Amino acid sequence: MDLNHLQTFRAVACDLNGQMRGKRLPAISASKLDQGGVRLPYSVLNVDIWGSDIEDSPLVFESGDADGMALPTERGPVPMPWLENPSAMVPMSLYHDDGTSYEGDPRHALGAVLARYQARGWTVQAATEMEFYLVDDSDEALTPPINPLSNRRINSHAILSMRQLDAFDGFFTALYDACALMDIPAQSTISEAGLGQYEIDILHADAMRAADNAWLFKTLVKGLARRHGMAATFMAKPFGDDAGNGMHVHFSVLDADGNNVFNDGTDTGTPLLQQAVAGCLNAAHGSTLLFAPHANSYDRLVPGAHAPTGISWAYDNRTALVRIPGGAPVARRIEHRVSGGDINPYLTLAAILGAALAGIEDGATPPAPITGNAYDQDLPQLAPDWQSALTAFETDPFMARILPGEVIRNLCYTKRQEIRRIDALPVEDRWKVYLETV
Incomplete structure (x- = not known):
């Protein structure tokens, strides 16, 4: 340009x-x-x-x-x-x-992880599923948006509803046009579980470009919503009694010949896939702060609320933290399902991809994949609250292997100040801090 x-x-x-x-x-x-x-x-x-x-x-x-x-x-x-x-x-x-x-630049932190893959002759392809809410923030409490066709506030859930998508056709048409201008490969859009909640998939790309796409997309959605008389938010939990916003990450690893190193022609996947899964599970507790970086994040990260809290993996099971989707073996990949929509895409991808590589480097073996509902099983857990997540992040040996010391140190300083200042605010006012900043 x-x-x-x-x-x-x-x-x-x-x-x-x-x-x-x-x-x-x-x-x-x-x-x-x-x-x-x-x-x-x-x-x-x-x-x-x-x-x-x-x-x-x-x-x-x-x-x-x-x-x-x-x-x-x-x-x-x-x-x-x-x-x-x-x-x-x-x-x-x-x-x-x-x-x-x-080293304190989060984009460089991801670059350092990807350089370790490149040293093996590998490249990482990644894609994201971006969930967000359209909201009305004109009063002292957040409310669902006004339907542009009826001029009445949305008052019912509309999972996969074409009617609700079409009601906001002006916004979504402008959003797709803007994505094309910004070279963000937006794919399918669905009406999600929450009132005014939507999900847009961003097509897979080189992992750094995927992180760029997610970062730019969040800014675009928030800015464009304002031009259409609404606000948009990627807060993990805008409404306490409604679905939370996540950012699922899919990734696969290609060798120098373009072959997927997770694919062995079967539904099971290669030993490298198993090792990468083990790494993601081993680092999950210490990475909680990156997947849930703010006070509001922990309103989403509760058992049974469609955000995995138990550390487990499974084949084609959306209750697990790490899922291996079905489909053709050539497209075998890992889906990491825990991150909120409020994350820093560079740090989140660095943590996920760095953990997978650590598992490969260690030749790690994962536990058996679960079957059934993960929420009903006795599983190791992510850090249960913000302060515990900060402590785990600061001391976890996997984080020291994955991220530069300056990122770890600086992020802990940042989060300690955020905790102090958020704790001093009335709970009912905290959404105003996070609405468009995350």
Whole structure:
């Protein structure tokens, strides 16, 4: 995309909470992007969910809040179709002045995991299922949106309803058009279980591009909903008595010849598949904070609420945390089902793919796959609450194998501040913090 015809563009990087941080720049600055002309404080990727500096962060006090060099990612400029005036954003990653990657950048964390696959001659293909709600936030409590055809508020569940999809045809038509402009391969849309809840599948791609797609898609959906007189949210649990939002991740691994290393021509899959599953299960407890990063996340992550909490795997069983979908063996893949819609896509994919690779490196063996309802079985569990998840993440040896120490340290600082500040808010006001930030 040519930036020269625009008045301004945005240079943006992803912080640890998955939010966009950066600068609005005149088009003349585009020529300096590849030369390190955009500089950002390292600490900006480690602000809290409100965008505030971390009070006791060593990034500020030890380094003097130094700047890093922001450089464009391979994604390149993308349009911003939700804005009234034509503009574009350029996704960036943060580097030191000597050209080495800044380890506190979540996109680099995923890149480091993928580099380990590449060292084996492998590439990872990944896809995401993105769930979100359309909501009315014009009052002091969230409510379902107004049906544009009837001008009445949605008041009944409509799983896989074409009528409810068609009622919001203007929004979804604009969304598909915008996805095409942004090169986000949106696939099927369904009306989900919640009032005003929808799911859109994003087609599989190289894992880094899949993470980019998820990150950009969340920003697009929220921005476009506002242009249609609504809000959209990826909060894990916008309504306490309704379904939560998840982001399921599917992935497979290809060798240098393009062959799926999980495929042995049977429904069972290869030993490498079993090892990858074992790695995902072994790291699940310590990864809980990445799958459920906010206070609201734990309203979704409760037994029996269609979000797996027991650490198990199964063939074609949606109650398990890790599912091996059916279908042709050539497409054999792993589906990781626990993440909320409120996650940072780069950190989530880094945790999942890093855990799978750790299982392969260890030659790990998973327990027997479960049958029946996982919620009725005595299984090891994810961390049960936010504080427990933070402690597990900080101390788990699998996390130290998967993520850079700077990401682990900084995310813990960020989450401790978020916990303190959220605890000081009335419960009924907490949705206002998360509605469009996650």
